[in-house]
Amino acid sequence: MAVLKILTYPDPKLRRKSGPIEKIDGNVEKLLDDITETMYHAPGIGLAAPQVGLNLRVCVIDVSPRDENSEGLIELINPVIISAEGVQMEEEGCLSIPGFVSEVKRKAKVKVQALDRSGKPFEIEGTGLLARAFQHEIDHLDGMLFIDRLSRLKRELLIRKIEKVLGKEQSYAAF
Ligand code: GNR
Ligand code: NI
Numbered sequence: 001m002a003v004l005k006i007l008t009y010p011d012p013k014l015r016r017k018s019g020p021i022e023k024i025d026g027n028v029e030k031l032l033d034d035i036t037e038t039m040y041h042a043p044g045i046g047l048a049a050p051q052v053g054l055n056l057r058v059c060v061i062d063v064s065p066r067d068e069n070s071e072g073l074i075e076l077i078n079p080v081i082i083s084a085e086g087v088q089m090e091e092e093g094c095l096s097i098p099g100f101v102s103e104v105k106r107k108a109k110v111k112v113q114a115l116d117r118s119g120k121p122f123e124i125e126g127t128g129l130l131a132r133a134f135q136h137e138i139d140h141l142d143g144m145l146f147i148d149r150l151s152r153l154k155r156e157l158l159i160r161k162i163e164k165v166l167g168k169e170q171s172y173a174a175f
Contacts, residue, residue: 001033001034001037002034002037002038003034003037003038003041004034004035004038004052004053005052005053006038006042006047006051006052006095006096007050007051007052007053007096008096008097008098008166009096009097009145009162009166010163010166010167010168011096013050013053013055014050014051014096014140014143014145015143016050016055016143017055017141017142017143018048018049018050018054018055018056018057018140018141018142018143019055019056019057020056020057020078021056021057021058021077021078021115024077024115024117024118024119028058028077028117029117031049031054031056031058032058032060032075032077032117034052035047035048035049035051035052035058035059035060036060036062036073036075038052039060039062040062042095043065044095045061045062045063045065045066045129045133046059046060046061046062046063046133046136046137047059047060047095047137048137048140048141049141050140050141050143051095051096051140057077057078057079057141058075058076058077059076059079059137059138059140059141060073060074060075060076060137061073061074061076061130061133061134061137062074063129063130063133066129067128067129067130070130074124075116075117076112076114076115076137077114077115077116077117077119078114078115079112079113079114079134079137079138079141080112080113080114080138081110081111081112081134081135081138082111082112082113082123083110083111084107084109084110084111085107085108085109086107086108086109087105087106087107087108088105088106088107088108088128088131088132089103089104089105089106090103090104090106090129090132091103091104092104092106092132092136092146093146094136094145094146096140096145097145097146097147097162097166098166099165100158100161100162102146102147102150102154102158104132104146104149104150105149106131106132106135106136106149107131107135108127108128108131109125109126109127109131110125110126110131110134110135111123111124111125112124112125112126112134112138147159147162
């Protein structure tokens with residue numbers, strides 16, 4: 001197990017669409033273990049593989065620090081949202097945009113289908129913070145960040161603040 005470095009905005013790897021896991025082997029199990037350790041170390045309630053530089057459709061979630069009814073660690077391989085209902089508006093942050101939060105509109109309840117570490121398909125449903133975490137992590141697999149879900153005005157104001165602190169895309173283009 002290893003604590004990996006978490007990439008931060010505006011790293012271009014955060015903007016790529018991640019590819020599916022085709023074959024579940026020891027490498028995928030090691031990736032799950034490493035992103036889990038990295039998530040707990042951060043600490044955070046979720047982490048997706050692209051945040052540690054691997055553009056693969058793998059993520060982990062554990063909302064138990066903020067939800068006493070949580071059943072703990074959830075490992076997701078090739079996750080897909082198969083149904084969603086309702087809306088919720090709560091504050092959201094991201095380990096790849098450290099120090100910034102905003103209220104983000106999300107579905108209130110989602111059902112996710114994924115593979116477990118043995119390659120077996122399963123379904124899991126979540127509401128509240130867990131539903132939010134599912135949507136946030138699956139967004140990462142599609143190169144999407146929470147700032148993309150804000151109204152244009154809120155997004156432009158927040159990006160201006162973020163770029164003052166974390167830097168601009170230009171620093172990568174010039175590199
Ligand atoms: O630690 C995290 N907290 C959080 C809070 C509200 C909504 C989503 C999250 S996920 C975030 C960790 C992270 O960036 N995962 O990709
Ligand atoms: Ni995030």
